Amino acid sequence: xxxxxxxxxxxxxxxxxxxxxxxxxxxxxxxxxxxxxxxxxxxxxxxxxxxxxxxxxxxxxxxxxxxxxxxxxxxxxxxxxxxxxxxxxxxxxxxxxxxxxxxxxxxxxxxxxxxxxxxxxxxxxxxxxxxxxxxxxxxxxxxxxxxxxxxxxxxxxxxxxxxxxxxxxxxxxxxxxxxxxxxxxxxxxxxxxxxxxxxxxxxxxxxxxxxxxxxxxxxxxxxxxxxxxxxxxxxxxxxxxxxxxxxxxxxxxxxxxxxxxxxxxxxxxxxxxxxxxxxxxxxxxxxxxxxxxxxxxxxxxxxxxxxxxxxxxxxxxxxxxxxxxxxxxxxxxxxxxxxxxxxxxxxxxxxxxxxxxxxxxxxxxxxxxxxxxxxxxxxxxxxxxxxxxxxxxxxxxxxxxxxxxxx
Amino acid sequence: xxxxxxxxxxxxxxxxxxxxxxxxxxxxxxxxxxxxxxxxxxxxxxxxxxxxxxxxxxxxxxxxxxxxxxxxxxxxxxxxxxxxxxxxxxxxxxxxxxxxxxxxxxxxxxxxxxxxxxxxxxxxxxxxxxxxxxxxxxxxxxxxxxxxxxxxxxxxxxxxxxxxxxxxxxxxxxxxxxxxxxxxxxxxxxxxxxxxxxxxxxxxxxxxxxxxxxxxxxxxxxxxxxxxxxxxxxxxxxxxxxxxxxxxxxxxxxxxxxxxxxxxxxxxxxxxxxxxxxxxxxxxxxxxxxxxxxxxxxxxxxxxxxxxxxxxxxxxxxxxxxxxxxxxxxxxxxxxxxxxxxxxxxxxxxxxxxxxxxxxxxxxxxxxxxxxxxxxxxxxxxxxxxxxxxxxxxxxxxxxxxxxxxxxxxxxxxxxxxxxxxxxxxxxxxxxxxxxxxxx
Numbered sequence: 061x062x063x064x065x066x067x068x069x070x071x072x073x074x075x076x077x078x079x080x081x082x083x084x085x086x087x088x089x090x091x092x093x094x095x096x097x098x099x100x101x102x103x104x105x106x107x108x109x110x111x112x113x114x115x116x117x118x119x120x121x122x123x124x125x126x127x128x129x130x131x132x133x134x135x136x137x138x139x140x141x142x143x144x145x146x147x148x149x150x151x152x153x154x155x156x157x158x159x160x161x162x163x164x165x166x167x168x169x170x171x172x173x174x175x176x177x178x179x180x181x182x183x184x185x186x187x188x189x190x191x192x193x194x195x196x197x198x199x200x201x202x203x204x205x206x207x208x209x210x211x212x213x214x215x216x217x218x219x220x221x222x223x224x225x226x227x228x229x230x231x232x233x234x235x236x237x238x239x240x241x242x243x244x245x246x247x248x249x250x251x252x253x254x255x256x257x258x259x260x261x262x263x264x265x266x267x268x269x270x271x272x273x274x275x276x277x278x279x280x281x282x283x284x285x286x287x288x289x290x291x292x293x294x295x296x297x298x299x300x301x302x303x304x305x306x307x308x309x310x311x312x313x314x315x316x317x318x319x320x321x322x323x324x325x326x327x328x329x330x331x332x333x334x335x336x337x338x339x340x341x342x343x344x345x346x347x348x349x350x351x352x353x354x355x356x357x358x359x360x361x362x363x364x365x366x367x368x369x370x371x372x373x374x375x376x377x378x379x380x381x382x383x384x385x386x387x388x389x390x391x392x393x394x395x396x397x398x399x400x401x402x403x404x405x406x407x408x409x410x411x412x413x414x415x416x417x418x419x420x421x422x423x424x425x426x427x428x429x430x431x432x433x434x435x436x437x438x439x440x441x442x443x444x445x446x447x448x449x450x451x452x453x454x455x456x457x458x459x460x461x462x463x464x465x466x467x
Numbered sequence: 468x469x470x471x472x473x474x475x476x477x478x479x480x481x482x483x484x485x486x487x488x489x490x491x492x493x494x495x496x497x498x499x500x501x502x503x504x505x506x507x508x509x510x511x512x513x514x515x516x517x518x519x520x521x522x523x524x525x526x527x528x529x530x531x532x533x534x535x536x537x538x539x540x541x542x543x544x545x546x547x548x549x550x551x552x553x554x555x556x557x558x559x560x561x562x563x564x565x566x567x568x569x570x571x572x573x574x575x576x577x578x579x580x581x582x583x584x585x586x587x588x589x590x591x592x593x594x595x596x597x598x599x600x601x602x603x604x605x606x607x608x609x610x611x612x613x614x615x616x617x618x619x620x621x622x623x624x625x626x627x628x629x630x631x632x633x634x635x636x637x638x639x640x641x642x643x644x645x646x647x648x649x650x651x652x653x654x655x656x657x658x659x660x661x662x663x664x665x666x667x668x669x670x671x672x673x674x675x676x677x678x679x680x681x682x683x684x685x686x687x688x689x690x691x692x693x694x695x696x697x698x699x700x701x702x703x704x705x706x707x708x709x710x711x712x713x714x715x716x717x718x719x720x721x722x723x724x725x726x727x728x729x730x731x732x733x734x735x736x737x738x739x740x741x742x743x744x745x746x747x748x749x750x751x752x753x754x755x756x757x758x759x760x761x762x763x764x765x766x767x768x769x770x771x772x773x774x775x776x777x778x779x780x781x782x783x784x785x786x787x788x789x790x791x792x793x794x795x796x797x798x799x800x801x802x803x804x805x806x807x808x809x810x811x812x813x814x815x816x817x818x819x820x821x822x823x824x825x826x827x828x829x830x831x832x833x834x835x836x837x838x839x840x841x842x843x844x845x846x847x848x849x850x851x852x853x854x855x856x857x858x859x860x861x862x863x864x865x866x867x868x869x870x871x872x873x874x875x876x877x878x879x880x881x882x883x884x885x886x887x888x889x890x891x892x893x894x895x896x897x898x899x900x901x902x903x904x905x906x907x
Contacts, residue, residue: 075802075890075894076799076802076803079795079798079799079802080799082795083792083795083796083799086788086791086792086795087792090785090788090789090792094785097781122568122570122582174534174535175535214707214709214710215709215710220707250706250707269666269669269670269671270669271671288697289712321570321579321580321581321582323582334859337858337859338673338675338778338860341858341860342778342781342782345782346785349500349785349789352496352500352789353789353792356492356493356496356497356792356793356796357792357796359489359492359493359796360489360493360795360796360799360800362489363485363486363489363490363796363799363800363803364799364800364803366485366486366803367486367800367803367804367806367807368803370807371806371807422777423672423777423781424671
């Protein structure tokens, strides 16, 4: 196929050609970035939590009446909850993943360090890690005799020194002591120090206010909660049993203490789904925008293609009369579109890169991976070819006899 | 002449329905998307209380005694500083604000107990923020100091508990204390819930929650503190508090202080007062960084906190890029349409129409496409806002197209189509006359 005649025709239609190029370039730039944003959101929605998500249930219950013995109340609640058929674990904890409410503290690596190294979250609750179903990768979980009552520790500053041990996540260990095993290391929290006795594969923070990079900076302490300082009951049950267990647990909690308000009863799957709600909505919106953009661009190409075909009817007739086949005419318009698309795509790549730089600056996005460029190019080439097919076929159908009329 | 152009435009649009439809769709989709996001953006970035915002200020000091070189104070202040500053009464009006979840029942209404959020505030709150009352009133400064057991409730809660009737004089049980309802608010929906905004700049733009509804129960500050003791949560602490949830005299920050200052001299005087207080507390060893005092106006505070969700901002960018593409599309199609009519234009020119007349006629046609596109775009924007309302974002119920945005839809649509029409109209009006006539 000869490209030169096409180029010389395009030179006579600079403005229209330029518009098509610009439209393709903008579409290419925006679609590349939008698809990248979608992939970022989808990736975020897959975020690793480190807990047995499909098996966990959270029930938030607040006691109304005066609590004379909050600790005994908590123990009785947990015993009743564990008796529910299907429940394989129960714990009363201070915080739960994906609930957007968290207890955090500054972490230092030495007793005299002035500025904290980082800020990590604190999980409290007897049997919390076992119930959550975290995976131990080194060391051990807490022994029963290592647990202290949170209330007592809070009341008596001296007891704080007795807490002594913690379990942390692999990611936190790697961040604090890169390349070393965290086991046996000591960290300093306020005036007390604690030794790492166990490392779990992961345990996500309940809220990601400090950014996704610190999502796994979590610590678990051997502290026992009671109903006056915690209200989140976490239950573990097989996925199919969860609905039944929720009903049973609410009944059990009400029975144990009729003066209770159940604030929330949800599976962790539901909680997680709510947590990523915004990401899902945004991804959906971006998909819609991408489709709409591609459709609008395709319609634009159809419109201009039709116009050109109508305008060049006589020229096509002449070519046909001089011996050009239908296929030649078809190819002519297809090649023309391919040329325009190629220039547009090249321009679009530069623009896509620029938009990405802007987004990196304002929305803390990573760099656009190079793979998006060839994919974007292929998509736009395809769309261009599909869009121009109709007008090109109409052009190919122009009979040679047109050449003889009304010149 | 204009009517004639309109007629011509109408005929021309009817002649090639496909091309017309393509242009209208392009404009409509672009306008629909832009107006949807623009409406949401305006809703979220607007002034929550236009009549008063210029005189409302958020006061901050840095009460953390631990050394360090932090540049900004915490977003909220500690109890002692808050009460000291409040009770000095140096501003025209001032209010302390804290919130806590509280167990609530209406003893004479047969509904189960719930856990709404209670705002505990001082008397000036209602007058400062222009809070509208349906029934009754707020409380007096005397009620604050007397720890009067009274409450003001939201219109929502009044509807839920009392079916919207005048509930002034009825009783609410908050935790274990009975309080008397003395006021019921009219529906009041500041957006964002500006007086509670704190800590948002840590949220990385994930700030949709700032646009939720107001609290359901308002109690006097000290009354609330007493009746819900142990249930308050801190913003942050530099030591663990001795009793969790009990934050009076704790090493924690958790209280907001808003002041109303009538003019700039009062603002300067209040800032001086804050500085003086911080310096004096430094002498007492309670403050390490006396220079960290701030007195931001309401809009400055919202800016500093970055309350507009970053997703919404991104969507607005996207919508306008989309509109740009739709415009390029329309330019191309208009060009195609006008140049195709070279013969007709040639005849008009030969009969004496000036270039300006041809240009005007083409623009009228472009504007007509814009008008129809705007109409369809308006429907699309309504559909888009309906979609926003279906989402479970806290500001969903606010997403409506008001009169000014309705007008803006058409202004934007016609402006966009005229802009798109300029180049094609220019080209059409410059077509060489002879050539066009010859081809007829």
